[in-house]
Amino acid sequence: MNYQFKHSEEFLVLNNGLYNNFLIDNEDVKLGTKAPLYGKFLFSNTGCLLINYFENKINCFCSNLTIKFNDFSFDENILNVEFSRNDKFMLVNTENKTLIFDTSNGKIIRSGKYSKCKFDKNESKIYNFDDLNVYDMNYNIIEQHKYKEIASYKSQTFYFIDGKVQKIVYENDNFKNQKLQANVKRIKFLFSDKFGFVYITKKIKENYFYFIEIYQENNIFLINLNYELKDIKVSNDYILTYDISNKITFYKRKVSGFVKIKEICKNDMCIISQSKKVSCIYDYITENLEFYDDCVLRTIYMQRGCNNLAWSYSDLYLSAFSVSSGQIQIFNNNGKLIFKKIFNIFEDFLWRPFYKLEKELKRKISDYSMDEYEQHLNISSASTYNTDVLIAEWKSFLIKKQQLVYNNK
Structure with a gap:
């Protein structure tokens, strides 16, 4: 098997009942596959699967997004679909039920009344926030928990305990940090690759x-804010905030913590985004997209009626789209426009997730032994199995390949 490991950034545009899959190679944007797609769609966390759900049906596609991996039908309309960290499991909420599936074979692990559930980062537990039980992946009760909220990103996890004693617990693979809290009314968790961030609203008496x-690992930095935030974006070295006074503030990481570097006052609504050291702000009054590099304004572009700014998973590209006009613009992280197109009936936009493979990991995958599966792949063995069994074995093999990648991240 020849592994080339060639990868291009990809994004999907849903337009007039068709999905358009675009590929970016440096500054060259090309249309790849194109196919009918109705309803809602999302990528799994690894980007290996594209999920399309409409009313009571789910279709799962893989590879170049035209090959059907699995499909599901339910007796109720689907509310939402979620995946565990590395796509081992899929959670589906319908109007009255919550179902959990093994992604590789489509087997139902749990089917019961609707409940708020969340996978742990290691894909070995399920937290139920209605009965406060922790379940294993066969949905057997392990223990009870006391968390009001859990948020995870890669190896990082936040836990919020809300009761007589409030506490925030932050865990990484190698350490745990925690802090007692009081009077917390609202909480929002955010992550960069190196840090966990918490935006906290506290109420003391009427204030x-x-x-x-x-x-x-060893510290918790604190930033006091003068106003409630409308939005906050974070990266390893920068924090960008937008508050109810229409002030946008840039913070930069120093040895002592994150320090305020710059403030911009706006007259009306804005959209903010942050990626590494590049910030982008959309001003509804001027209809300008403003690109800042290290808090310094570098370039300005026009976009009428922008609804969203979204960075690609590599942080190399930024999308700006307008639902009313159907215009999509793609910029690189130098603030250069590389793609512009108007879609007649624009419906949605998604970046495709992916993980960058290091040289050593590529070598491990290339050397991964297939001996244990050869009996199912040669002609003499295949003749003893029906088609369904062979397909199931092949899916299982692909999932194990995928897990080798993510378990060695």
Whole structure:
């Protein structure tokens, strides 16, 4: 098997009942596959699967997004679909039920009344927030939990305990950090690759107070805010905030923590985005897209009626789209426009996730032994199995290949 490991950034545009899959190679944007697609669609966390759900049906596609991997039908309309960290499991909420599937074979692990559930980062547990039980992946009760909220990103996890004693617990693979809290009314968790961030609203008597806490292994940095935030974006080295006074503030990481570098006052609504050291702000009054590099304004572009700014998973490209006009613009992280197109009936936009493979991991995958599967792949063995069995074995093999990648990240 010849592994080339060639990868291009991809994004999907849903337009007039068709999905358009575009590929970006440096600054060259080309249309790849194109096929009918109705309803809602999302990528799994690894980007290996494209999920399309409409009313009570789910279709799962893989590879170049035209090969059907699996499909499901239910007796109720689907509300939402979620995946565990590395796509081992899929959670489906219908109007009255919550179902959990093994992604590789489509087997139902759990089917019961609707409940708020969340996978743990290691894909070995399920937290139920209605009965406060922790289940294993066969849905057997392991223990009870006391968490009001759990948020995870890669190896990082936040837990929020809300009761007589409030506590935030931050875990990475190698350490745990925690802090007692009081008077917390609202909480929002965010992550960069190196840090966990918490935007906290506290109420003391009739007064509200606002904070940002930044968690790492040995320290917790604190930023006091003067106003409630409309939005906050984070990266390893920068924090970008937008508050109810229409002020946008840039913070930069120093040895002592994150320090305020710059403030911009706007007259109306804005959209903010942050990726590494590049910030982008959309101003509804001027209809300008403003690109800042290290907090310094570099370039300005026009976009009428922008609805969203979204960075690709590599942080190399930014999309800006307008639902009313159907215009999509793609910029590189130098603030250069590389793609512009108007779609007649624009419906949705998605970047395709992917993980960058290091040289050593590529070598491990290339050397991964297929001996244990050869009996199912040669002609003499295949003749003893029906088609369904062979397909199931092949799916299982692909999932194990995928797990080798993500377990060695």
